[in-house]
Amino acid sequence: MLTIGNYVKAKTLEEAYELNQARSSRVMGGMMWMRLGNAKVKTVIDLSGLGLDQIEESDNVIKIGAMCTLRQLEQCEALRELYGDGIAESVRHIVGVQFRNQATVGGSIYGRFGFSDVLTAFLALDTFVELYDGGTIRLSEFVKRKPDKDILLSVIVRKSRRKFRYESIRQTKTDFPVIACSVVTGMVHGKETWYFSVGARPMKAELLEKQWEIPDNASEEVIADYARQAAAEFTYGTNMRGSAGYRQHLAEVLIRREMASILAEGR
Template sequence: MYTIKNYHFAESVDEVAALLQKSRANTVLGGGTWLRLGERNIATAIDLSHLGLDQITETEEEITLGAMVSLRALEQSTLLQTQFGGLLARCVRHIVGVQFRGLATVGASVASRYGFSDVITALLALDTEVELCPGGRLPLAAYLQQPPARQLLVAVHIKKDGCTAVHTSHRLTETDFPVLAVAAARCKDGSFRISVGARPAVAQRCPQAEQAAEANGPEAAGEAAAEMLQFGSNTRSSAEYRKVLAKVLVTRALTELAEKESLAR
């Protein structure tokens, strides 16, 4: 369990950023889903619930997910059920259960850089930026490559570029963490974005698979992903099995994507 000395309701994102810089023992609370899975002493727990960051908003150019948007909100959003082929609404449907998805947040999932995150895998297949305080906006892929810093992840911004996308995964049981997860998107110019997560490291795009998909189709892309990405072993799977799965799931995702595009014509 966590031990908290002070509990603070932040009134602005700048206030949160100042508190994070003040002490490494000050911590932003996300959904609180892992409170019982470890021990940690927190000087000041920072609650974001007064900042209005639990909203999904839309402009002509992009969709914005506030940091406190829950995974259940992603699943239930009528907007997200129609955008990007329903990718964001579908990618969370296997995550533990409704109660858990009602607590877990987008911001915590991304900021924690969880290797098993279906949300990160899906967002990488889209044209996604994160908004930080301090730091401003930068591409999600670049953010994931940086070491964790004392910043507040304020929101996730997704460009409405007209892409169609799909998500698939392999799990040992229906609501377990993924053994491997894949998201694939087809852009209007015919190019692809392919990301592979739960390797078990954090999700990563595979440019070689994207190029192979455009030139030679789904099976070639699957082979490229299996060869070019690095895989590791943990209690759920060996690296060798993940490599085989990558070929299968990338091929499957791209085949499903082609079928979805055909039905949309």
């Protein structure tokens, strides 16, 4: 059971950060995950009064406040315009609408959960996280860090003309994914670059980058071969949802489908 001594609705970010430095303090997002835990929390810090619940679009970036809900992501027109249905697809299977109306982007990314669809999706894009103390760093770097006492303020996606696809496999609807894959491609420094992010392996998502020039009319065999190569570069584990071999096979299939879908649309 989770027990909480004090609840503080922070008035400033500075206050939230200072309070969070105590070992037994915790920042709260939507509390959907935290409330299932067994911790004794002395002070829980609510960020909901700090204006972090907006998705802001500028010429170069889309900035998603940490207190935005997964439902806001799902319904965000700016993300849909840039990356099609991919972002909505990445959260669509997470429990249900009422749940997604409460779970936050900050809690999802900060948690760095192995099963995270949200992390898998954003990792393949040109994404940064803004931290109160740690500044703005690449999500790929943040993922590798151990959780500390910093506060995640926003997730920032740099706008680009990249193509994005997301797919996951679940044994039953609303369960955690057995595997989650996103594929992104675009021109980076004049070179065609492919990004692959595979999560729920069951370890947390990792990113693979390849400079592959693949023609739009590549045959199914050629695409399958690239997908096999990409999937083979990740490591996989076994748990109650599937074996390592099964996960690698699924990753290969999903990556192949996503690559084929991007190539069929043309770049």
